Amino acid sequence: MKALKLLSAVVLSAAVYAPSYAAGYPEKPVTVIVPFPAGGASDTTARVTTQKMQESLGQPIVVENKPGANGSLGAGQVAQAKPDGYTLMVASIGVYAINPALYKSLPYDPTKNFDLLTVAVRTPNVLVANPSFPANNVQELVAYLKKNPEKVTFASSGAGSSDHLTAALFWQKTGTTGVHVPYKGGAPAITDLIGGHADVSFQNLGAVSNHIKAGKLKLLAITSDKRNQSFPDAPTLKEAGVEGVEVYSWQAIAAPKGLPADVKGKLEQSLTAALNSPDVKTKFNDIGFEVVANTSGQFSEFLNQEISRWKTVVETGKITADQ
Amino acid sequence: METVANLWLGLETALSFWNLAYCMIGVLLGTAIGVLPGLGPVATIAMLLPVTFGLPPVSALIMLAGIYYGAQYGGSTTAILVNLPGESSSVVTALDGYQMARQGKAGKALATAAIGSFFAGTVATILLAIFAPPLADLALKFGPAEYFSLMVLGLVASIVLAHGSLLHAFGMIILGLILGLIGTDVNSGMTRFTFDLPQMADGIGFVIVAMGVFGLGEIIGNLENESTRTVMLKSVTGLMPTRQDLKRIAAPVLRGTALGSMLGILPGGGAMLASFAAYTLEKKVSRHPEQFGKGAIEGVAGPESANNAGAQTSFIPMLTLGIPSNPVMALMIGAMIMQGIQPGPSVMTEQPVLFWGLIVSMWIGNLFLLVLNLPLIGLWVRMISVPYHFLYPAILVFCAIGVFSLNNATFDVYLMAIFGFLGYVFRKLDCEPAPMLLGFILGPMMEEHLRRAMLISKGDATVFLSRPISATMLVIALILLVTVLAPAVRRKREEAFQEEG
């Protein structure tokens, strides 16, 4: 047992070197929690943004993926973390605005548990169809849906996903119905759409832009307020006569509630600078994202709008995800 | 002749000093993490993603791809040596590979895996180079109905995996199917069997179940008989396969390569089935099926070739369509995006250097793996001759850290402990875990595709028979089921007659 004693002595003495606190934030690596698996939109946003932020903060930023339960597992962890500026979160519209509308109990409250920092990027959804689908524009689609109620299949990246709710909103605003076919994520939904196994879908522009260019998918409309420069021929839904389906998927950055003012200021400054730097902007534009970089006040106002909007959609459409 | 010109371009790219170096680093790293139980390519690639930002896109992808197939390869090493399958594909390798290791033929098993993998990798790379676009179109033909039928076929095939009682094989498959349903139901978004634990909302990871049932179960089982039985039965004999062995594995390697290449193309979980399918096929065509599960070299050669072929061809939907066929491919797409490359059909035409460079580098990587691993076999074999009471705590440590790294969650470590307990119970009751694991993988996919197919067809169940690919697979499944059940039924009748007489 002598060896064991010696060993524990070594271990304990090493443990005494705990870091001491000082004023200059940050003085150790910052962790960014992404409540989704690596490789997804939130992850990409986090990595592109933090790579730039490291330069101004002078400390490494570590992206930690904490997937589970539609992002609420990781978000719940962030909600309980120490508000010292060493734990941040990059998450999607789903975590901030849709989960609260959809689930009765969540391990976090997006309006109460977080210091909202900024909406980093957003991307419009696009209404796409398999090229062989009979309707060639929104008007034809609406007419077709009315003639064939509960027939046309709408693929989505999951029950309660942003594209599912966009489809529900579209049905509500046009007075039509369709069959919602959920998939495990966007990729298999797009695959089945290209293969002609499903008919139409609302997808993030970035995820399908190449398929549209290659003629594998037919672009019917875009859900943004203005036309997109990459696809100038595609009308917005509003132009096509469907009001109130202006939808973006967005990624935003937050920290646990109660950040010290100086830390918050430093973070906001570094975030804005990183998001507005030309190379980061180009990188996001290349994948169909648009940099928003708004202030924390604008973010919190926007968040309240989004939550109440999706609550209405969920209640009107009687959409449930946890029974 | 365009292919030749393209391959030449790829060769030029892949053979540049730095790309060779990154390829080498990738396969080395991949092998290392593959050998460490629990730590998979997904976690590693995710962690190394930031490192690749600084590299040119081609080098980054070459390295990441190297990690992926290197890890596939390394995973089989652990499966063979200590019965620890860290990837779904190496579950079947463990069945006969581990038995060979216990008989002192670990070297032979490892060499067979290396040679089979290299051959399969070569063939699959050629397929990739010549037929990528048409093969990708085949992948699109697979809709929910086809996938469901494929899963049925896989399930029937999994009965063949068992070598003991047929009843228990059925029982364990169903148990696996039920365990697989834990988590969020894709079709309704509802959580099932999660005991309201958010950590279980996404289901239980395959690695957790495999590490628990195989890894921990094996350790407890070995300790149980510590005094009466040494873990490795015989001293190590013959590191390399003999000429006779090579003759025995030639056909299985060919069949495995063909099966793996085909299944790997399917983005909806085809590659996962490759090694299982190859094992089933080998056991069915073998003239001595009773040797399977007891150290049949064909049971290593076929699945390992299929596994590696599938790993290569699973790049086809990713490179030609921008569709990820598994989490690793999703990460590769993430890496491409971060390099400013939009994955999709245009990659081949707009980024020929990347496309062909990557393909050629995969072949070179496979060559590296062979050259690297054949000499290492001696070292590995020596490693398992370390006294077991030193080896197993280390195995446990790697399992625990590996399982933690999947989701960075301690909860998963507890789950592994529970499955370790179950694994021991299964051992005591002669319930084989391999069919359970296949049921576990197939269960959720099967339900998902069945319900989706019915949803799309508006409740018309004839879609499974009216679509030719789906119907063909169901017929094969039926034939397979009959050939599995018939001998058992016949035996029963013979027993009955004997009792009467």
Add this chain to the structure above:
Amino acid sequence: MRSQLLQKKDLWAGVLYIAFGTAAFWIGRDYPMGTSGRMGAGYFPTVLSVVLVLIGCLSVARSFLRDGDAVGAIAWKPLGLIVGATALFGLLLQTAGLIVALLGLVLLSAVASQHFRLDLKASIGLVLLVGFCVLVFVRGLGVPLPLFGSWFGE
């Protein structure tokens, strides 16, 4: 060799299937069944749990009718120690940190072997293993494992 009924593997395997099947059926009793055209979340689980219970019954019946192997002695000590050591690792990881958790895991699990002696060779092996894990997993791969947990200040 004829073994006692209560010792038979088939009996206990059957009991295991029935237990799992019944539990799955019970937990899933409120999941909506839907129709075969539009299956609900409860359709698959219910069908599967009923099949599993049936298989369990068959296995139990077989144990009455046929000779079978006995389960044999249960190795409680390795079972408890290995499972316990793994759970302990999870417990200690966040509170005491990786290094203490590793020591706990290795030492507790090692006791399960009758060949275990904490001599010089084993201690050196232990230090090397811990060092390897810290270097490779935490430093090299960046797995977010706290080296020292909440017990040590932080």
